[in-house]
Amino acid sequence: MGSQEKSKSKLTLLPLVLMIFTSVFGFTNMPRSFYLMGYGAIPWYLLSGITFFLPYAFMMAEYGAAFKNEKGGIYSWMERSIGPKYAFVGTFMWYASYVVWMVNVASTIWVPLSNSIFGKDTTASWTLFHMSSTQTLGLLGIVWIIVVSFVASKGLDKITKVTSVGGTAVALLNVVLLLGAVFVLIANHGHFAQPILSLHSFVASPNHAYGTPVAMLSFIVFALFAYGGIEVVGGLVDQTEHAEKVFPKGVTISAIIIAIAYSLGIFLVGIFVNWNHVLASNSVNMANVSYLVMQNLGFQVGLGFGLNQAAALTFGAWVARLVGLSMFLALTGAFFTLIYAPLKQMIEGTPAGLWPGKMGEVKKGMPLRALWIQCAVVAVMIFIVSFGGQAASAFFNKLVLMTNVAMTIPYMFISGAFAAFKKKTEIEKPFQVYKSYKSALVATVVVTFTVGFANFFTIIQPLTQGDVQSTLWMIAGPLFFTVVAFWMYHRYEKKQRSFPQAEKQVAR
Structure with missing residues (x-):
């Protein structure tokens, strides 16, 4: 009876595919990609799926199976594979x-x-106290991080309801996009708002900012970012029934479905959005493009139902309200989770001596001191970025670029350690996709090169257009945290030379 229950609780192929899909697929990636590259985004998603998503997901699966009993997460993976300094810098960047x-x-x-x-x-x-809109949003952002940190320090029991409601609502947006686009296509007798003139439409971008080869290559980082979240795969191997056969099949099917879903979603946007008519305005930016696209979908659906222009505009505004509410709930839920989960995992997984004073203390499941230090760092960064004298559109675009680069660099650390992990025969590997060291080395090189290549071109792309500030911001964030990580580890090493007995203590 017990073994039957255990078997029932194991993931079969379909639930595994659904779990990976919901963890990785992000609705806003499609409108943003269409805004940047039009139909030209599609080949990059397919290429990134082959050179990054699939091989990287298999790496996560092997790591997860080998270190399923380790509490330190990715720190343990890299520490056991290469060493503690590499692991800490990589984890700190993550x-x-x-x-x-x-x-x-x-x-x-x-x-x-x-x-x-x-x-x-x-x-x-928006304006407060005679400040510009960018400064006003920055001030609101500072208030937000303080309020969320305060609530998180008191407990997170009820916030899971917000997360689940928001997640369900955003999932429904994908259905709205699909059905709405098909309806508009039928209503317009097969006419596309963004015309497909030739295969060139799937290469060139209607956005002049992405018209150069360097800019097009820099788009890869957006595709990589869209595949983010696959770290969850690492913890699913031991929960999968007949993992040796089912898991590789599940990951492969997921990768194909996600790559096709993104490509289809970008293609569908072209049915009801003409880039020059809807997205060419200076008021469009990466923060609001998803809502403008869906508002336009509502407008076109309204016209398809025979509504007059005023009524169709009203219908479009209500669709934008639905999208806005869904995204606000989803982001709020994600914020309340991510304000403490990565911090807690890093502190609990790394040696206690790395953390100054009582910063590593975890009380009632929450690293309270570290939480407030994190709050201060985020508030200072918001202040510097928002009061740096940029227009709102440039401000939002800069923030998105900073996030994409910062969130993809840790992939290089994790993939870079994989070949060393495979070489260590003393590490038990109950699940293996890469059967030989040579295949693991090829995967390590391909994934690490793809991420490095994408980030390099993303960082230099603004420089080629004379926008030195954006390039500096994308470098400054990761560079600052790298320096902090090395300083903390150097301080830890000095402490270990004086008190070697403290080395194995882990923060709690």
């Missing part, structure tokens, strides 16, 4: 990417809120 994500979301979460209330993005006109 954590830092969430800090940059919080800087981004705390400043941009007001866009979905505005859409949910007004049916459109009005944040460009």
Whole structure:
């Protein structure tokens, strides 16, 4: 009876595929990609699926199976494979990417809120105390991070309800996009709003900012970012029935479905959005483009039902409200989770001596001191970025670029350690996709090169257009956290030379 229950609780192929899909697939990636590259985004998603998503997911699966009993997560993976210094710098960069994500979301979460209330993005006109809209959003972002940190320090029992409601609502948006686009295509007698003139339409971008080869190559980082979240795969191997056969099949099917779903979603946007008519305005940015696209879908559906222009515009505004509310709930839930989960995993997984004073203490399941230090760092970063004198559109675009680069760099650390992991025969590997060291080395090189290549071109792309500031911001964030990580580890090494008996203590 017990073995039957255990078997029933194991993941079969379909639940595994669904779990990977819901963890990775992100609705906003499709409108943003269409805004940047039009139909030209599709080949990059397919290429990134082959050179990054699939081989990287298999790496996560092997790591997860080998270290399923380790509490340190990715720190344990890299520490056992290469060494503690490499592991700590890589883990700290992984954590830092969430800090940059919080800087981004705390400043941009007001866009979905505005859409949910007004049916459109009005944040460009928001002002407090005679400040510009960018500064106002920055100030609101600082208030947001303080409030969320305060609530998180008191307990998170009820926030899971917000997360589940928001997640369900965003999942439904994909259905709305699919059905709405098909309806508009039928209503317009097969006419596409963004015309497909030839195969060239799937290479060139209607966005002049992405018209050069360097800019097109820099787009790869957006595709890589869209495949983020596959770290969850590492913990699913031992939960999968007949993992040796089912898991590789599940990951492969998931990768194919996700790559096709993204490509289809970008293609569907072209049915009801003409880039020059809808997205060419200076008021369009990466924070509000998803809502503008869906508002336009609502408008086109309204016209398809025979509504007059005014009524169709009203219908479009209500669709934008639905999208705004869904995204606001989803981002709020994600924020409340990510404000403590990465921080807690890093502190609990690394040696206690790395953390100054009582920073590594975890009370009632929460690293309270570290939580407030994190709050201060995020607030300072928001202040510096928002009061740096940029227009709202440039401000939002800069934040998204910073997030994409920061959140993909840790992939290089994890993939870079994989060949060393495979070489260590003393590490028991109960699940293996890469049967030989040579195949593991090829995967390590391909994945690490793909991420490095994408980030290099993303960082230099603004420089080629004279935008030195954006390039400096993308370098400054990861560089600052790398320096901090090396300083902390150097301090730890000095302490170990004086008190070697403390080395194996782990923060709790």
